[in-house]
Amino acid sequence: MDIRRLKPSDAVEYREMRLIALKSHPEAFASSFEEEKENPADIYAKRFASDESYTFGAFEKEKLIGSVTLLKETKLKLKHRAxxxxxxxxxxxxxKGVGKALIAAALDHAKSQAGIEQIYLAVESTNEPAKKLYSSFGFEVFGKDKCALKIGDNYFDEEHMVLVL
Structure with missing residues (x-):
C-alpha cells in the first residue's frame, strides 16, 4: 500500500470513489450523493492544488482505495487548529490498516505545519471502528451533536473529537 498526497491528476479517480462513499455510507458524511454527483472532477483538482487542504490517498496496485482530508483553519484566531x-x-x-495509515499521514503532515496545535473531527456515533481508530491516535470526545444529520426521516448523532498535538 502506498500513501501520498493527491494531485490534481487524481481528481477523476477520487470523484468516483467519493460518489461511491456518499452513496453507500450516507450517514458518514455531511455532504450527500445528490449534492456532489453533478460536481465535475475539476472541483477536486482545485482542492488538491490548495495550500490549506491536504487530501491523502491510499493506493493498492495504483488503485485509490481510501482517502482523508486535512483542512487548515484560515481565520486568525483559529489558525492553531485543523x-x-x-x-x-x-x-x-x-x-487492513488503510485507515490507520491515512490518519497517520494526515497527522504527520499536521505536525510538520508551523502553528497547528489541535486537530478536530466528527464521527457518526454508532461507527465504532472509526471511533476506535481515532481513539488509538489519542483523539478524545469533547461533545455530542444529537440529530446532527437527517437522512429522510432518520437522524444520526455525531461525536466531536479533538487531538492536542
Whole structure:
C-alpha cells in the first residue's frame, strides 16, 4: 500500500470513489450523493492544488482505495487548529490498516505545519471502528451533536473529537 498526497491528476479517480462513499455510507458524511454527483472532477483538482487542504490517498496496485482530508483553519484566531474530514476506506479494503495509515499521514503532515496545535473531527456515533481508530491516535470526545444529520426521516448523532498535538 502506498500513501501520498493527491494531485490534481487524481481528481477523476477520487470523484468516483467519493460518489461511491456518499452513496453507500450516507450517514458518514455531511455532504450527500445528490449534492456532489453533478460536481465535475475539476472541483477536486482545485482542492488538491490548495495550500490549506491536504487530501491523502491510499493506493493498492495504483488503485485509490481510501482517502482523508486535512483542512487548515484560515481565520486568525483559529489558525492553531485543523480538521480531519472526508475520511473513507473502500469496503473491500477495511480492516487492513488503510485507515490507520491515512490518519497517520494526515497527522504527520499536521505536525510538520508551523502553528497547528489541535486537530478536530466528527464521527457518526454508532461507527465504532472509526471511533476506535481515532481513539488509538489519542483523539478524545469533547461533545455530542444529537440529530446532527437527517437522512429522510432518520437522524444520526455525531461525536466531536479533538487531538492536542
Amino acid at each position: 480538521l480531519i474530514v472526508a475520511m473513507y476506506v473502500s469496503d473491500d479494503s477495511r480492516r
